[in-house]
Amino acid sequence: ATLVTSGLCALAALALAARQAAIPPPIASRQALSWANLGALAHHRSLMVMLLCSAIPGKLAATAVLLLVVPLAVANMGESASLTGRLLLLYFLAFLLVSKWAGRLSDRHRARKPFVVAGGLISALGCAAGVAFDGVWGLVGLSFLLGLGQAWLSSPQIVWATHMADQDHSGTDGELILGIYRL
Secondary structure, eight states: OHHHHHHHHHHHHHHHHHHSOOOOOOOOOSSOOOHHHHHHHHTOHHHHHHIIIIIHHHHHHHHHIIIIIHHHHHHHHTOOHHHHHHHHHHHHHHHHHHHHHHHHHHHHHTOOHHHHHHHHHHHHHHHHHHHHSOSHHHHHHHHHHHHHHHHHHHHHHHHHHHHHHHHOOSSOOHHHHHHHHHO
8 A cells, every 4th residue: 555655645645746847957057066176165164164073974974873773782682673664754754843943943033053052962962862862762862853953954954054155265166165064
């Protein structure tokens, strides 16, 4: 039933997409990705600090927790695979409930860095909870707090990265920095 429902949803999406008006081609980026642009970005200290101390570790932590730590810990405890799904759902539920709110708050206060730092600290607290508490409750804390922390820093981090490009006069633009950030 799930596969049939998924297939019907995909067909409905295809039918809706076919009914939409043609989308004009995107406006060409002001800059193409080149080695010279990457070199200029490497000299952008604020961006590099944000990437190396927040964006990359955050992605690594989320990937490790979601793909390795939780599933392997649940299997090691002898629990059913459905517990893995429930624990992973806590991450995504926390992210879904908080990310929009955190983005709006950071926009309202025009403060990106405090949100990124707070999100990093909440994520670290989640990782510490996963180590400090054995069993399912440690994994609950890990999944929920990591999702909460990632949600808290996600939107402000993207805006902060593009804002850095607007303040930089070395020739890099927001689109290029956003592309590198997302990569």
